[in-house]
Amino acid sequence: MASNTIIDRVKTELQKYPPFNQLTDNVLQGFSTKIKVQYYQEGEIIFEKGDDPKPYAFIVIKGSVNLTETIEQEEVLIDVCDEGDIFGVRHILAHDNYYVTAKVAEESLIYAVPVQEFRNLIENDSKVALFFAAEFASGMPEREYSLAHSVTLRKAYSNNPCKPVLVENDTLEIHPTTNVVSCAPDVAIQHAAKIMADRNVGSIIIVNDKRHPLGIITDTDLRKKVVAVEANVKNDPVSSIMSSPVYTIEKGKTVADLIILMMKTNLRHFCVTQDGTPNTPVEGIISEHDVVTAEGNNPAVIIKEMMQCRDKEKLAMQREKAEELLISYLQQDVGIHFIANVITEVNDALISRAMEFAIQELNDEGYPKPELRFCWLSMGSEGRKEQLLRTDQDNAILYDNPPEAEAEKVKQYFLWLGEKVTKILIDCGFKKCPADIMANNPKWNQSLTGWKTLFEKWILTPEPKAVMHSTIFFDFRPVYGNMDLADELKLFVIEKVKHGQGFLIFFAVNALQNPPPLSFFRNFIVESSGKHANEFDIKARTMMPLCDAARVLAFELGIKEYLSTSERYEKIAEIEPQLKELAKESGMAYEILMRLRAQNGLKHKNSGRYINPNNLNKLERQALRNIFKTIDSLQSAINLRYQLDYVRG
Amino acid sequence: MRFFWKRRVKNRCKFGDLPEQVCSYLAINESQPIISKIPFRSQRFVVLDTEATGLDYKKDKLISIGAISLQDGMISIEDSFETLIRQIETGDKESIPVHGILKRDLEWAAQEEAALLCFLSYINNSILVAHHADFDKNIINHALQKRFGLLLLNPFLDTEQFARRLEKGPFEDPFHKPGDYSLDSLCTRYDIELNDRHTSAGDAFLTAQLLQVLLCTARKKGLTFIGDILK
Known part of the structure; x- marks a missing residue:
C-alpha cells in the first residue's frame, strides 16, 4: 500500500509533459507507482555506449543530460535532454545495447521507469504508442521520433483541432457535384481514363449495379499506379487500381465540416450517398477543389471580388481579407497544403487583375499591347506557391522574341507594364524586393532568347552570384499570360542543367x-x-x-x-x-x-x-x-x- | 534492560501471545543485523516522518506515519508507506452518546495497532532515516512499547546530523543559525522543490530526496560503508 500523497506528487510532475498529460488518471496512477527516483550530479554517467540495456527508461524531471557518441576518439554531442525529455527507450524495446552515452550535464532528478511499465503503456494506449512509435524502428539515433508521427501527434495532441469557428459564411453548405461520373468495376483502366478525359473531371467513382460506391480513381491514381509503373496495366480492370473503400458522407455538409474532414483524413474526394454509408446509391461527389471554390466560401469570394474590382484600391482591401482568412485557417490547424493553395490562388488572382489594370492603362495612354505572346513570372517562394505571409516581391516578365524592327518598342512596353504592376503590388502590401528582382528591372524583363542566354550563362559558369540567382529564378512559375512560353523556358533550363553536369554540383x-x-x-x-x-x-x-x-x-x-x-x-x-x-x-x-x-x-x-x-x-x-x-x-x-x-x- | 525486554517479547512470541509481525520483526533484526562493513549503496534505507497530536511523545498520540525506501540510489515510489491513525467521526452516530468515549479509544487502539504492525513489516531490518530523528524514534517506540512491549532495533540516521557532518566536518561552526539545518533550509539549499510540506508522507519523500543528495556527497568525500555514515 504505497503512499497516495507521494504517488500524487509523482503524477503531478509527470502530467507536465507529453505523453503523460494524455493518460487517464487510472493509468497514470499505476504508472507513477512504478517510478524510481534517481539523483545524479554533474558529470555522472547514466549509461555508456555499448552497455547492456538497463531495465529502465529515463525521464528528466530536473536538470539536463547530454547524449554523446565517441567518434574517432572525439566526443560528439548527439542531443540534449532537459525537463520532460525521455531517453533510453529504444534500446529496451529493441533489446539492443546503448548507441550513445548519457552523461549528466547538470545536477539532475531522473524518473526511472521499469521496462515493463513502458511496454504496458505503449500496448494499452494508442496515443502513447504513437508517441514512441519511431522508437521501434531500427537505425535511428537514441531519441529521434519520425516526422510522420510528429505530424499525427500534433493533431492528436492539439487542444481543439476541430473547433468549427471559421470566419463568416463557412457554415454554408457545400453542394456536391451531382452529375457524378461513374463506371463499373470491370471497365478497363484505359476506358475509364478516357471517360474522365472526355468529361473533363479529375475523378471517377466505381459503382456496383445498384450504384453503391465501391471505390474511386483520381488523376493521382492514374499517375501513380498506371503511368509511373513499368508494366502495361491499361487494360486491367479499374478495380485493380481504385482506392477503396471510398469515404462516404451525407448530404448537407458545410465548408467547415469538409475542411476539417479533409484535414483529418488527408483525402481530397468524398462521395455523397443517400444515407452517408457505402450501402446506398451515390448522389454526388465533393472534391478539395469544390471546397476551395465553394460559393460563399471566403477564398472564392475574395478571388471573385478581385477579378471584378473596378479600381486598384479595392484590390488591396481584398488582399487584407485574405490575411484574415489565413489567420483563421492557421488557428484551426487546416492543412498547410490547402492554406498555401488558397493563398496562392488569391495572389495569382491579384496579379492577374493588376496585369489587366496595367494593360488597360497603357492602352488608354496610347500604348496598346504588342501582338506577341508574353508571360508574367512569379519567382522564389511565390513561384513555389509557398507564400503565406506577404513578403518581398520576386517577379519577372518573359515575352516572345519580337521582330527585330519592333524590339525596342516591345522592350519599352513591357518595362512600363512591369513598372505599373509592381507598383500595384506594392500598394497591396507586397514590399519591394531589396535585391531589385522585379519585373520593372530591365535585367529581369526580357525576351525568350534573352532569358535563355542569361540562364545558359549561369548554368555554364556557375559562379556564386549565378548560383544564388538560380535558386530564385529557377523556381519561376507562370501566373498570367501565355503559359506555353514559360513551359518552353523551363524545358530549356532542365535540358541545359542535364548537360552541364558541373552546375548541379x-x-x-x-x-x-x-x-x-x-x-x-x-x-x-x-x-x-x-x-x-x-x-x-x-x-x-x-x-x-x-x-x-x-x-x-x-x-x-x-x-x-x-x-x-x-x-x-x-x-x-x-x-x-x-x-x-x-x-x-x-x-x-x-x-x-x-x-x-x-x-x-x-x-x-x-x-x-x-x-x-x-x-x-x-x-x-x-x-x-x-x-x-x-x-x-x-x-x-x-x-x-x-x-x-x-x-x- | 534491553536484553530483558527482548527476552520477554520472545517468550510471548513462543506462547503465541503477540502478533506474528512483531515476532518476525524481532527475529530478522536479531538474525540479520546491519553490518557496518558493507557499502551503503546496496543497503535499504527507510526514510520516514511521523505526525503526532503534539510534541510530547509520552502524552501525545501518533497520527500518521509516512515513509519511503531508498536503495541502490533509487527512491522507489512503489515501496512507500503511508498510514493515518485517525478517528472516523462520521461513524455510528447513535452509539456515540452511549459508549462514545470508550468506542473512540477502542477504535484508536485498533487503528494504531494495525498501523504499527504494517509499519514493522514494512521497515524490516532496514536503516531508518528521519529529519530530527529523535522525535520520530521516541514516539514510535513509545507506541510500540505500549502495545507490544517492543522497541525499534534498527539503526537510525538523522539527516540533520548527517548534513551537518558532511557540510562542516567534525567541527561545529559556532556561527550557524538555528534554522540552517531545518528540512526547509536544507531542501532549499540543495534545490529540492518543497512540495506537500507537513504531511508525513510528503516530508518523508522530501527527506528521501535530501538523503539521496547527502549520500552522493558522502560518496564523493570517500565514504563508502554503512559504518562510515552511521558514525
Whole structure:
C-alpha cells in the first residue's frame, strides 16, 4: 500500500509533459507507482555506449543530460535532454545495447521507469504508442521520433483541432457535384481514363449495379499506379487500381465540416450517398477543389471580388481579407497544403487583375499591347506557391522574341507594364524586393532568347552570384499570360542543367551551406558545436536547406511541373525509390516549418523568420528537433549523391 | 534492560501471545543485523516522518506515519508507506452518546495497532532515516512499547546530523543559525522543490530526496560503508 500523497506528487510532475498529460488518471496512477527516483550530479554517467540495456527508461524531471557518441576518439554531442525529455527507450524495446552515452550535464532528478511499465503503456494506449512509435524502428539515433508521427501527434495532441469557428459564411453548405461520373468495376483502366478525359473531371467513382460506391480513381491514381509503373496495366480492370473503400458522407455538409474532414483524413474526394454509408446509391461527389471554390466560401469570394474590382484600391482591401482568412485557417490547424493553395490562388488572382489594370492603362495612354505572346513570372517562394505571409516581391516578365524592327518598342512596353504592376503590388502590401528582382528591372524583363542566354550563362559558369540567382529564378512559375512560353523556358533550363553536369554540383554545394541546429535546451538552441543561442533563423537554418535540396533533386530528375517544395519531395519520393522515406519526411518537415513560420510571423507582425524557443511548447520543440535530424540526414544524402566531399575539400 | 525486554517479547512470541509481525520483526533484526562493513549503496534505507497530536511523545498520540525506501540510489515510489491513525467521526452516530468515549479509544487502539504492525513489516531490518530523528524514534517506540512491549532495533540516521557532518566536518561552526539545518533550509539549499510540506508522507519523500543528495556527497568525500555514515 504505497503512499497516495507521494504517488500524487509523482503524477503531478509527470502530467507536465507529453505523453503523460494524455493518460487517464487510472493509468497514470499505476504508472507513477512504478517510478524510481534517481539523483545524479554533474558529470555522472547514466549509461555508456555499448552497455547492456538497463531495465529502465529515463525521464528528466530536473536538470539536463547530454547524449554523446565517441567518434574517432572525439566526443560528439548527439542531443540534449532537459525537463520532460525521455531517453533510453529504444534500446529496451529493441533489446539492443546503448548507441550513445548519457552523461549528466547538470545536477539532475531522473524518473526511472521499469521496462515493463513502458511496454504496458505503449500496448494499452494508442496515443502513447504513437508517441514512441519511431522508437521501434531500427537505425535511428537514441531519441529521434519520425516526422510522420510528429505530424499525427500534433493533431492528436492539439487542444481543439476541430473547433468549427471559421470566419463568416463557412457554415454554408457545400453542394456536391451531382452529375457524378461513374463506371463499373470491370471497365478497363484505359476506358475509364478516357471517360474522365472526355468529361473533363479529375475523378471517377466505381459503382456496383445498384450504384453503391465501391471505390474511386483520381488523376493521382492514374499517375501513380498506371503511368509511373513499368508494366502495361491499361487494360486491367479499374478495380485493380481504385482506392477503396471510398469515404462516404451525407448530404448537407458545410465548408467547415469538409475542411476539417479533409484535414483529418488527408483525402481530397468524398462521395455523397443517400444515407452517408457505402450501402446506398451515390448522389454526388465533393472534391478539395469544390471546397476551395465553394460559393460563399471566403477564398472564392475574395478571388471573385478581385477579378471584378473596378479600381486598384479595392484590390488591396481584398488582399487584407485574405490575411484574415489565413489567420483563421492557421488557428484551426487546416492543412498547410490547402492554406498555401488558397493563398496562392488569391495572389495569382491579384496579379492577374493588376496585369489587366496595367494593360488597360497603357492602352488608354496610347500604348496598346504588342501582338506577341508574353508571360508574367512569379519567382522564389511565390513561384513555389509557398507564400503565406506577404513578403518581398520576386517577379519577372518573359515575352516572345519580337521582330527585330519592333524590339525596342516591345522592350519599352513591357518595362512600363512591369513598372505599373509592381507598383500595384506594392500598394497591396507586397514590399519591394531589396535585391531589385522585379519585373520593372530591365535585367529581369526580357525576351525568350534573352532569358535563355542569361540562364545558359549561369548554368555554364556557375559562379556564386549565378548560383544564388538560380535558386530564385529557377523556381519561376507562370501566373498570367501565355503559359506555353514559360513551359518552353523551363524545358530549356532542365535540358541545359542535364548537360552541364558541373552546375548541379555547385547547386548542391549551395544547398549544404547551412546545417540545421542540433537540438533544444530549455529556451536555447543548441548548435552542433555545443554553443547555445536564444533564437534561430527558421528560414535560413531549416527552410532554405530543405527548399534548396528539393530544387537540386528536382532539376537533376528533370521534374517539369511548377511545384512547391513539398510537392517536389512528393514527386521525388515517387520517382527515386532510394530517397523515398527521406523525401517524404522532408516534405512533411517543410509543411510544419511553413506553418510555424506563418504562425510566428502573424503573432509578431513580421516575417516570422526568427523563432525564440521560449514561444514553443514541448511538442513543437520535439517536432523541430526531428526536423533538424531530417535535414541533417538529407544533407548527408545530398553530400553522398553528388560526392561533394571531393568538391568542397 | 534491553536484553530483558527482548527476552520477554520472545517468550510471548513462543506462547503465541503477540502478533506474528512483531515476532518476525524481532527475529530478522536479531538474525540479520546491519553490518557496518558493507557499502551503503546496496543497503535499504527507510526514510520516514511521523505526525503526532503534539510534541510530547509520552502524552501525545501518533497520527500518521509516512515513509519511503531508498536503495541502490533509487527512491522507489512503489515501496512507500503511508498510514493515518485517525478517528472516523462520521461513524455510528447513535452509539456515540452511549459508549462514545470508550468506542473512540477502542477504535484508536485498533487503528494504531494495525498501523504499527504494517509499519514493522514494512521497515524490516532496514536503516531508518528521519529529519530530527529523535522525535520520530521516541514516539514510535513509545507506541510500540505500549502495545507490544517492543522497541525499534534498527539503526537510525538523522539527516540533520548527517548534513551537518558532511557540510562542516567534525567541527561545529559556532556561527550557524538555528534554522540552517531545518528540512526547509536544507531542501532549499540543495534545490529540492518543497512540495506537500507537513504531511508525513510528503516530508518523508522530501527527506528521501535530501538523503539521496547527502549520500552522493558522502560518496564523493570517500565514504563508502554503512559504518562510515552511521558514525
